[in-house]
Amino acid sequence: MENYDVIVIGQGYAGLTAAGLAVDRGLRTATFEARCMGGLILNINELNPVPEGASHSGSELSSDLLMSNMDKGVVSVSEEVSGVERREDGLWLVKTQGEIYAAPNVIVASGARLRKLGIPGSRSACALGIRQQGNDRDARGHPTGTCRAT
Numbered sequence: 001m002e003n004y005d006v007i008v009i010g011q012g013y014a015g016l017t018a019a020g021l022a023v024d025r026g027l028r029t030a031t032f033e034a035r036c037m038g039g040l041i042l043n044i045n046e047l048n049p050v051p052e053g054a055s056h057s058g059s060e061l062s063s064d065l066l067m068s069n070m071d072k073g074v075v076s077v078s079e080e081v082s083g084v085e086r087r088e089d090g091l092w093l094v095k096t097q098g099e100i101y102a103a104p105n106v107i108v109a110s111g112a113r114l115r116k117l118g119i120p121g122s123r124s125a126c127a128l129g130i131r132q133q134g135n136d137r138d139a140r141g142h143p144t145g146t147c148r149a150t
């Protein structure tokens with residue numbers, strides 16, 4: 001079982017930023033990513049706003065963050081986290097398909113998933129750059145994601 005001070009689930013903008021802040025404080029940090037490093041910002045060509053001193057492109061921004069984290073010693077694990085459990089002594093066990101990792105601190109930065117509009121004409125609307133964003137639900141479980149024109 002591998003041990004870290006901080007485990008971050010998700011290598012989107014939030015996870016990469018959190019991992020950078022943790023390692024800057026001298027904490028042994030690992031990030032886990034199930035799909036593509038960068039998450040949602042990967043597909044954004046022109047960020048608005050642009051974080052101070054950063055690249056305008058989402059893919060460049062995320063790869064800059066990842067490289068900087070790796071230079072500082074953040075361990076990048078390309079595995080999906082399938083479960084998180086707290087042991088009696090307070091340590092968190094983070095499970096992937098083949099391994100268990102442990103840390104006293106876990107940051108969940110697993111983001112959101114884009115959902116299809118699911119209404120007539122949504123396919124052609126998508127081609128025009130109109131798509132549904134987010135995966136929120138109201139108290140009755142109905143989708144409340146917003147439409148976004150890109």
Ligand SMILES: Cc1cc2nc3c(=O)[nH]c(=O)nc-3n(C[C@H](O)[C@H](O)[C@H](O)COP(=O)(O)OP(=O)(O)OC[C@H]3O[C@@H](n4cnc5c(N)ncnc54)[C@H](O)[C@@H]3O)c2cc1C
Pocket residue numbers: 009010011012013014015032033034035036037038039040041044046047048049079080081082109110111112113114133148150
């Ligand atoms: C079309 C579009 C344009 C946008 N434009 C802008 C903009 O211009 N400016 C702006 O500020 N914001 C913009 N946003 C919003 C911005 O992209 C998001 O707010 C931001 O990327 C969210 O980052 P995140 O790290 O929280 O989540 P995500 O980017 O969703 O990252 C989460 C990561 O966690 C991973 N993950 C999830 N579950 C697991 C698991 N079990 N194990 C391992 N990994 C896991 C996912 O694969 C993903 O890579 C835009 C969004 C969209 C869709």
